[in-house]
Amino acid sequence: MTLDDGTIFEMESSVAKFQDLRYHVAKLLKEIQEIEKSSLYKIAEKTATRLS
Numbered sequence: 819m820t821l822d823d824g825t826i827f828e829m830e831s832s833v834a835k836f837q838d839l840r841y842h843v844a845k846l847l848k849e850i851q852e853i854e855k856s857s858l859y860k861i862a863e864k865t866a867t868r869l870s
Contacts, residue, residue, distance in 0.1 A: 819827045
């Protein structure tokens with residue numbers, strides 16, 4: 819991966835650790851989607867829009 823300042827960043831891990839990371843990222847994304855679907859999130863979003 820190349821950073822904004824041009825620095826190249828590399829990361830190494832075992833396959834097992836990579837799969838663990840992949841699983842947890844997917845789980846977090848699913849939880850975020852569930853929160854966004856909830857009625858409380860929609861109410862809070864509408865309230866925030868009215869206040870700004």
